[in-house]
Amino acid sequence: MPASPKVGMRICLMHKWCHSPGCSERAATRYGNYCSKHASAKRRHGDSLQKGVTKSDLKPYIELIQERRAKHPEKKAWISMEERWKAQVEICVGIANDHGPMNKYKRIAAKEIVKVGHNVEHKTVVDTVLAMYLLQELESRRFRSDLAFWTQLVRRVRGLTELNSGMWVDPKTLRRKTAAMELCPRAAEAMVFYIKQALGVCGLWLAAFERKEEERRRQDALNFFAELKELA
Known part of the structure; x- marks a missing residue:
């Protein structure tokens, strides 16, 4: 039985990846754009790679x-x-x-x-x-x-x-x-x-x-x- 659109959307959100160039880790939170490491770097240094x-x-x-x-x-x-x-x-x-x-x-x-x-x-x-x-x-x-x-x-x-x-x-x-x-x-x-x-x-x-x-x-x-x- 095919998955419903809501289930597909939930899976997509759970598999959101870090936006920092070269990083293959998942985002730290469902609505975040970075993994824990790069989110911390962006907060501390102004950019995830700075x-x-x-x-x-x-x-x-x-x-x-x-x-x-x-x-x-x-x-x-x-x-x-x-x-x-x-x-x-x-x-x-x-x-x-x-x-x-x-x-x-x-x-x-x-x-x-x-x-x-x-x-x-x-x-x-x-x-x-x-x-x-x-x-x-x-x-x-x-x-x-x-x-x-x-x-x-x-x-x-x-x-x-x-x-x-x-x-x-x-x-x-x-x-x-x-x-x-x-x-x-x-x-x-x-x-x-x-x-x-x-x-x-x-x-x-x-x-x-x-x-x-x-x-x-x-x-x-x-x-x-x-x-x-x-x-x-």
Whole structure:
């Protein structure tokens, strides 16, 4: 006896596969699009295949920012960027303490900004944000999408304070380890808005300037090698 349409539909739903490229696992839930592994990756990193940006990944770009600071310590732009961040933190203090009706994710994001602003030097936050923009400009293939970049930006900014880390005990070694406490995607999206409002234009301008500088250095090198060939 042939199966009814309802039974066929039920079987189809039960056999839904993960949408992540190259994955042959079943979706974690009937209405989800990803398996447990890739759903977790998308929630944490902004894309199911996005790799997290670590401190060591960002270190070369932090050093680029610090070198530029050392070359031009008298420039007012450095102070202005720190003041912009400080002003954004103060705005978020008001949002976090406002007990009126408000989108809960905006309030959560505001509290995260305040947490970072009150426990991390403004200079460190500015350098981290600028470094992330440089990383995106000079190594754009590292990010699967704009959402993946924004998610990694939030993770690196929140990672500047230990207040966003939790302790857990490894059941195999019985040793204590630290792990970052995750922020839900909607709150991370709201936090991105606050960061962009304060430092987004600064990051975009510096990234574009650094790209032009890199192209100039590459062209100088090509011109030099062309001059060397003339000696042959």
